[in-house]
Amino acid sequence: MIFIKKLASRVVGFLAVIFLLQESGIGSSKPKVVVIRKASPDYQIVSEGLKRELERSYELGELTIAKDTSFDEVRSYLENEKPSLMVLMDNQSIDFGMQYNAKVGSPNQRIKGLGMMGLNLGNIIQKSDDLAGIAYESPAYSLVTQFRFVVEKPIKKVTVLYRKKFFSNRIEEARQQLGKEKIVLHAVAVDDSGDDEASIRSRLEAELEKVKQTGYTDAVWVLLDSVLLKPQWFKEIWTPIARGAKAPFLVETETLARKDIDFGTFATTPNLQDLVGQAVQIVDAIALDGTSPKEIGVESVVSVNKILNKARITSIGINIKSDNLDDVKVIE
Amino acid sequence: MKCLLNDKNKSKIGPDRLSVMALTAYLSLALSTDLRAGESLLAYWTTAQSVQERESALKSEFDKVGLDLTVFAKFKEFNDEIKSKSPSFVIAPAEFEFVNNEYVPIVGFDGPAGKPNFKYQFYTLADGGVPDVANSKLGVVEQADRAEIKEVIGKLSKKIPKSIKTVSKSEDLFPLLVFKSADVIMLSPQDFESLKEKFTTAVKVIGESEMIDYPKIYVKKGQDAKTVTEAIAKLSSDGLKKVGFSSTRALLGGAK
Numbered sequence: 001m002i003f004i005k006k007l008a009s010r011v012v013g014f015l016a017v018i019f020l021l022q023e024s025g026i027g028s029s030k031p032k033v034v035v036i037r038k039a040s041p042d043y044q045i046v047s048e049g050l051k052r053e054l055e056r057s058y059e060l061g062e063l064t065i066a067k068d069t070s071f072d073e074v075r076s077y078l079e080n081e082k083p084s085l086m087v088l089m090d091n092q093s094i095d096f097g098m099q100y101n102a103k104v105g106s107p108n109q110r111i112k113g114l115g116m117m118g119l120n121l122g123n124i125i126q127k128s129d130d131l132a133g134i135a136y137e138s139p140a141y142s143l144v145t146q147f148r149f150v151v152e153k154p155i156k157k158v159t160v161l162y163r164k165k166f167f168s169n170r171i172e173e174a175r176q177q178l179g180k181e182k183i184v185l186h187a188v189a190v191d192d193s194g195d196d197e198a199s200i201r202s203r204l205e206a207e208l209e210k211v212k213q214t215g216y217t218d219a220v221w222v223l224l225d226s227v228l229l230k231p232q233w234f235k236e237i238w239t240p241i242a243r244g245a246k247a248p249f250l251v252e253t254e255t256l257a258r259k260d261i262d263f264g265t266f267a268t269t270p271n272l273q274d275l276v277g278q279a280v281q282i283v284d285a286i287a288l289d290g291t292s293p294k295e296i297g298v299e300s301v302v303s304v305n306k307i308l309n310k311a312r313i314t315s316i317g318i319n320i321k322s323d324n325l326d327d328v329k330v331i332e
Numbered sequence: 333m334k335c336l337l338n339d340k341n342k343s344k345i346g347p348d349r350l351s352v353m354a355l356t357a358y359l360s361l362a363l364s365t366d367l368r369a370g371e372s373l374l375a376y377w378t379t380a381q382s383v384q385e386r387e388s389a390l391k392s393e394f395d396k397v398g399l400d401l402t403v404f405a406k407f408k409e410f411n412d413e414i415k416s417k418s419p420s421f422v423i424a425p426a427e428f429e430f431v432n433n434e435y436v437p438i439v440g441f442d443g444p445a446g447k448p449n450f451k452y453q454f455y456t457l458a459d460g461g462v463p464d465v466a467n468s469k470l471g472v473v474e475q476a477d478r479a480e481i482k483e484v485i486g487k488l489s490k491k492i493p494k495s496i497k498t499v500s501k502s503e504d505l506f507p508l509l510v511f512k513s514a515d516v517i518m519l520s521p522q523d524f525e526s527l528k529e530k531f532t533t534a535v536k537v538i539g540e541s542e543m544i545d546y547p548k549i550y551v552k553k554g555q556d557a558k559t560v561t562e563a564i565a566k567l568s569s570d571g572l573k574k575v576g577f578s579s580t581r582a583l584l585g586g587a588k
Contacts, residue, residue, distance in 0.1 A: 053478075141510055149530045177510050180457075180533040274500050277408075277474070281497060284478065289495070300511040303504045326382035
């Protein structure tokens with residue numbers, strides 16, 4: 001009888017230990033993936049999508065950060081969690097992840113990862129051996145080909161104004177990609193004759209004035225550049241010209257294609273559901289297949305949402321191919 | 333995580349309980365009869381056409397035979413819906429193994445040339461080299477779970493590619509190729525023709541898949557579908573033509 005009691009108590013103890021190990025994740029053979037992100041809705045949507053897709057194959061963790069989160073807080077989280085891979089959403093998280101790897105020094109202690117939903121990742125992640133990335137900007141190829149599909153006007157020449165100091169790589173990539181569609185990218189570096197504010201402003205104004213000439217360009221691609229689109233310049237330079245020109249302005253955010261803003265004619269933005277799928281494939285490639293992040297590099301967003309500002313396109317007299325609007329959000 | 337069972341909450345079988353059981357039994361019986369009004373028909377197949385185009389072409393046709401058609405744009409949404417709702421009827425690509433495990437084909441669609449099958453083609457950029465599909469990053473429309481996709485594509489393409497990049501809709505395959513995220517993409521010749529209206533990037537064909545049947549209509553195993561099968565086989569071809577099919581065929585052995 002005593003033997004049976006002892007045995008039963010050992011079995012119960014053993015089961016309790018197993019339960020505790022399962023609950024704590026200790027002893028789990030799954031690789032651990034942590035997401036470091038801001039709290040805003042887009043990050044939450046993507047983070048929840050990742051969780052749904054990854055939970056069968058990975059142990060998951062998440063850290064939500066704010067503007068005032070310090071690097072030490074993130075470092076302490078990573079030291080505690082010891083993940084196999086980190087998904088870093090937005091530039092602040094990516095910066096923390098890169099700082100962490102730079103500080104631990106030893107290659108064995110560095111954490112591989114994926115940077116996404118941040119701007120200018122082509123330049124930022126290029127410097128890292130440990131991170132792959134997905135650029136968050138909507139590619140010009142998608143923006144222009146999707147717009148061309150919904151309008152009757154031929155699109156053969158697209159004009160873009162940019163700062164060469166930050167956007168040269170992106171412009172060159174876009175030029176090659178649009179070239180495959182026989183579309184000429186007329187790219188003007190507005191910091192060519194000086195990168196001080198006055199020089200850039202004066203060049204920007206002069207180049208945008210040309211856009212008003214009939215036949216100068218078939219469309220204007222508006223880069224999401226916080227300097228060129230600073231509120232004062234947006235109000236004083238961009239908006240009056242966009243409203244006075246016959247060329248459509250193609251933008252990279254839905255806000256700029258809003259009816260009340262009366263600026264952008266057409267926008268493409270990353271499709272967040274499909275972005276999750278793209279990210280999951282990179283996570284699998286690094287964590288399960290052993291592909292090096294460097295080999296993956298920084299991918300472009302593949303799937304986009306399409307938004308058409310109907311009032312704007314009507315005002316510039318371009319006819320729409322209504323049969324091709326099935327998956328386009330039309331702002332009436 | 334926790335599962336608590338409280339004996340006090342276990343109800344005894346009383347008159348109320350019996351009436352619920354009777355109702356359930358009645359419903360089960362009713363649901364086992366053939367061809368009911370408003371029976372769900374969940375559909376997914378890879379194509380460059382939008383959901384709206386396909387639904388507007390086919391919905392009224394299937395209404396006539398008592399099937400309420402819902403077309404899904406993405407594999408994942410279709411897969412989740414099938415798993416949660418377990419519908420009696422589905423339209424799915426013939427190569428979907430999870431459908432083949434639980435359903436029986438009752439009607440096959442024929443392609444535009446009247447043939448029951450086709451081959452996917454492998455495309456690469458015209459201004460690049462000729463990559464070997466087996467050593468390529470192959471871009472495909474998602475048609476299986478992550479864990480199974482390599483095996484499924486391996487069977488279709490005759491070779492297992494080095495890596496597979498999936499997209500949720502065929503229009504994303506061209507960007508995948510142009511952005512160099514894939515060096516080869518797999519498309520049906522029909523979808524390629526549709527996508528040429530949107531993308532003019534020059535590509536070349538470097539190979540083709542095994543012969544694949546066009547999508548089929550399936551019924552849940554064990555379900556009687558003779559009447560439905562006969563009705564579907566007589567559907568007007570106008571709606572079918574709009575979605576790229578020429579006709580339907582009742583499949584031997586599928587219907588009881």
